Amino acid sequence: MSENSKIFKDGLWEQNVVFAQMLALCPTMAVTTSGTNGLGMGLASTAVLVVANILVSLIRKTVSSQVRIPVFVVLIATLVTIVDMAINAWLHELYKVLGLFIALIVVNCAILGRAEAFAVKNGVVASALDGIAMGLGFTGALTVIGLIREFLGAGTLFAQASQLLGPSFAFLEVKVAGYGGALLMILPPGAFAVLGFLLAGKRIIDQKLAERSVPAAQPATA
Template sequence: MSSNYGRIAKDGIWDNNIVFAQTLGLCPLLAVTGTASNGLGMGLASTVVMIASGLLISLFRGIITPQVRIPVFVLIIAVLVTLVDMFMNAWVHDLHKVLGLFIPLIVTNCAILGRAESFASRNNMLPSLFDGLMMGAGFTLVLVLLGAAREVLGSGTLFANAAMLLGSWASFMELILIQDYKGFLLIILPPGGFIVLGFLLAGKRFVDRVLDERKRLASKPEDSAAAEPT
């Protein structure tokens, strides 16, 4: 059982990452990641929806008939997104204003519906909940990385306005990395999002290649020992 959860975690965060592997959810990814704070807020909102939708769909999978499963999944996701939108508007209003339309658009994130169809509808509650958590964590990781890279290169800061967007508890996150930085406007604009995302995707593939090569080299002595006559 622990190995199954390990596999789910590895898939969600790295191997089957929503962005790195599936290239889904790119609209909010590129639109709201002008800062790391925005990326973190959108990532947490998406993670809550993924966890709750996985849990509910797994819970009701026995009574949802195959003929209506997709409309029911979309309805469940839409209700959850509406609740998250209302909660953010009430409790983190400044962040809600920044993210704007992209919170309701979580409903259209193909990754959430895809996990509902491919995993939650076929597994028990705890694995489905954990899968939603790991997929959300992987998505949040990319949002924060992309937002941080664009913010540092574009403004010389990190988690700017975190206290205003996320609450006073987040004030410790606000950093000025480059004093009197004039800024790099291109990186903050949408084209900069595509450029930085391209470097992140290339970096992920490079790391995968290095890891695969290490596994191949590590398996060579074992293969040689197995080939030796006894």
């Protein structure tokens, strides 16, 4: 497996921010009441993650280890402020829904964690790819959880996508006729239940893959 392929495999599956590292659970629980909210939050976090990784990789040899963490935090806070202002300006409806959780990207352990664990040790291209992979993995996790909760709780998929993300996303909106949904899935207990089942599913899949990768024992020869 090439290095780039490994980076994407780690970000999307092996070291998925939510399903493997169990990070960023606060926005995962709070904003995934719909697939649209999860997608919007994930893309905002991805933008910060990619740019933060690139900038950290660029300055990694000029920042001393004594002040490395404070510098990274200030850098991430600056990027989050820019993203927050951009969403407020161009996607105001989404901004009103996500609210405080956009600003809380600053304290998302996944952002600082990738800067410290990967970007500070690798070049710009690899760091950018790591940011993209981790961001897409995080976005996918939020979107999947949001879609499951939304479908079971309201009988819709990507509700208000055209209003929150823009008219070009209208094709994503789906409404299941005759199903009103179960309110419990939209509430916090629903988030914990969906996350728990998805974590269990990932563990089962990982176990099956591990069993397949182990070669069958060769029969003993006389």
